[in-house]
Every structure is written in C-alpha cells, then in structure tokens.
Amino acid sequence: MKAVVMVRPKEGILDPQGDAVRHSLRKLGFEVSGTRVGRLIDLELTADDPADAEAQVERMCSELLANPLIESYEILLEDP
Amino acid sequence: MKAVVMVRPKEGILDPQGDAVRHSLRKLGFEVSGTRVGRLIDLELTADDPADAEAQVERMCSELLANPLIESYEILLEDP
Numbered sequence: 001m002k003a004v005v006m007v008r009p010k011e012g013i014l015d016p017q018g019d020a021v022r023h024s025l026r027k028l029g030f031e032v033s034g035t036r037v038g039r040l041i042d043l044e045l046t047a048d049d050p051a052d053a054e055a056q057v058e059r060m061c062s063e064l065l066a067n068p069l070i071e072s073y074e075i076l077l078e079d080p
Numbered sequence: 081m082k083a084v085v086m087v088r089p090k091e092g093i094l095d096p097q098g099d100a101v102r103h104s105l106r107k108l109g110f111e112v113s114g115t116r117v118g119r120l121i122d123l124e125l126t127a128d129d130p131a132d133a134e135a136q137v138e139r140m141c142s143e144l145l146a147n148p149l150i151e152s153y154e155i156l157l158e159d160p
Contacts (some may be wrong), residue, residue: 006120021121024144031135034124040086041101044114056110064104 001053002078007066008038041065050077055064081133082127082158088118110121121145130157 009015015036022035043060047053056074066073089095095116102115123140127133137155146153 001100008120020122021145025140028140028143030140031126033126034122034125036122038120038122040088040118040120041098042088042114042118043112043118044110045115060105060108060110063108065101 002052003043003045003053003063004037004040004076004078005041005043005057005058005065006074006076007061007071008073009036010072013070038071039065045046053077070076081128083123083125083137083157084132084156085121085123085141085145086118086154087121087151087158088153089116090150092116093150114129118137118151119145123155133157 009018017037018035021037022032026031043057045053045056046065048058054075054077057077061075062068063074089098094117097117098115101117102112105112105115123137125133127136134155134157137157141153141155144146
C-alpha cells in the first residue's frame with residue numbers, strides 16, 4: 001500500500017526556505033503573495049489493510065517524519 | 081488563488097534523503113519497502129484566472145522550483 005505524507009511548517013513558524021523562494025520568484029517577475037516550503041514523503045508499506053496502514057503512518061509521523069512542535073502533517077493513503 | 085507544487089526525485093535518481101528515512105523507519109520497527117523524499121511548495125498567487133495561474137506556476141517550476149533533469153513536479157490548483 002502506498003501513502004503520501006505532506007509535512008508543512010505550522011502557521012506562524014518562520015520559514016526561511018519559503019521566504020527565499022518568494023524572493024527569487026519575485027525577482028524573476030512572478031506575482032506571489034505567499035510561499036511556504038515543506039516536505040513530501042512517499043512511502044511504500046507492506047501493510048495491506050488501510051486502517052492498519054494509516055495507524056502506522058500516523059506513528060511514523062509523530063516518531064520521525066515531522067516535528068510536531070513546528071510542523072503539521074497530512075496523510076494521504078493511495079488505493080493499492 | 082492557491083497552488084500546491086509537489087516536487088519529487090525522478091525514478092532511478094538517487095535519493096539519499098529517502099534512503100536515510102527508510103533506514104531510520106526500519107530501525108524504529110516499521111515495515112516499509114520504499115521511501116522517497118521530495119519538496120512541497122504552497123503558493124499564494126495574485127492571478128485569479130485558473131488557466132493563467134496554472135501557466136504561471138508551470139513557468140515557476142521550470143525556471144526555479146524544480147530541476148527538470150532529476151526531478152518531476154505536479155501542480156495542484158486549489159479553488160479560491
């Protein structure tokens with residue numbers, strides 16, 4: 001089973017990478033009012049049961065993939 | 081208008097960050113057969129027209145946000 005985890009800096013948390021991207025986009029002439037940069041993690045799981053897979057990915061996020069103090073995450077399970 | 085850009089290492093391109101994540105997840109006892117790590121870019125655009133916004137984001141990707149030699153990207157436009 002495949003899963004996608006989207007990790008983003010929380011609202012209000014400084015995002016220097018996003019600021020750098022916005023600055024560069026504006027220099028190139030693009031009109032952007034906001035940019036935030038996060039991480040995208042594609043996982044291939046051996047678990048086949050969706051509920052089991054989601055519970056596992058939830059634990060992966062809180063134990064390793066995201067820092068809950070400064071990041072939020074979203075889990076998308078893909079149909080096998 | 082908001083857009084999300086998902087940038088991933090292309091198939092066959094080395095992904096040391098993904099390898100490190102897989103290694104760590106296995107050490108923590110999770111069963112994962114594959115992991116890839118990419119970037120997630122949230123954009124707030126001043127353009128209101130979806131076709132115009134998509135064309136702009138497409139140009140941002142090829143000019144700055146992704147390296148087309150080693151990365152693929154996916155653009156998701158969010159309804160205003």
